[in-house]
Amino acid sequence: MSLPQAWADLAFFRDDWPAIAARLRDQDWLPGPERVFAALALTPPEAARVVILGQDPYPTPGHANGLAFSVTLETPLPRSLKNIYAEMRDDLGTAPANGDLGHWARQGVLLLNTSLSVLPGQAGVHAKWGWDRLARQAVARAQAARPLAFILWGAHAQKALAGLPRPQDLVIETAHPSPLSARRGFFGSRPFSRVNDWLRARGDMPIDWALSESAAAR
Template sequence: MSAPALAGWEDLAFWQTGWPAVSAALAAEERQILPPAPQIFAALDHLRPEDVRVLILGQDPYPTPGHAHGHAFSVEPHVRPLPRSLSNIFKEMQGDLACCPATGDLRHWADQGVMLLNTALTVPAGEAGGHARLGWLPLVREVVARVSTRPTAFLLWGKTAQKLGADEIRPGEHLVIETAHPSPLSARRGFFGSRPFSRVNAWLAARGEAEIDWAGPLPSAPGEE
């Protein structure tokens, strides 16, 4: 597969040094790969580097077919029940802001400059972590370094994200919030009560920037478009 055309990211070294091997490994896979190929780079396709105001690092896409669509933690709007990590994110938002999105589709965050990026961009169906060592990490490192050339809010949930942030976030006027991962295995060890959403908005407001509407639009009533 040729390198994707991603505005603002096309000059990353990964496309010459890492993508050929990752692309070949994906082409040789006999297992179903998630998300679908057109959505693998959705997080990068959605935002140019200069438009990223907040970066949330995940781990790998949801391994359940029909859930992942290329934005970390986000699912297609019809998905019920929500994945447990996303459910915990919404619980924390309720405690922080007394609201949460109507569905698990978080693309309205990306519309406002929130990049939802996994540290592995693909996963075999039913095999969480199955592509953790496929070769995606160099790309993610380059993305974090590129984004951090401008003041950015980083939400680093869990040790993997925190280590990557420590290695790649360049010095600057950033907001860096490090907590436990929202997974059910760790959420009660520091994620709950961390109030990341209000803290990001306070930081943005102090910079004279528009706050993030984390809850997003209300669902349409029957008959409305």
């Protein structure tokens, strides 16, 4: 498992990663060594502009691709991502053609989970391994480059990054897009246009949220 070089000097990789890596060697885990640090590899700290925090990878083999809320190109949309796209259509009038959010990451959206590994069929099983320290350290590192827009969906994300957003950052906190909670404040929150309005006000390029991964690859 190669470390994302732009982030490799974080204390997590010195203090916590060796023990986690040793535990992973004995398990058949997801999303696997080639994708575990995909979010950090696609969005170096100086490029990060937006933070979206998830919980852990999808536990169905072949679904997770190392980015929060994102799935591989051939995977049907999970229920939370369906709701995210439904809100985007209401907000922007359009949504991506598939569930791979790599095009967000390449535009500076840091799509981190608080746990970067999971066992097949066992959601949350590695949640107490110390992965959460990486999320906080990575966000703090990205903040050193510029103000950030935080999209924090649900109590888990809000608690995980508590105390990190600063007055100069944009913070959008709502219910989680899960079908169990989306109607309690997620729908109608218009996070995508709000982030883009904030970026434009700062003289920055907006995020092309609806760009499909197939179009991004061309």
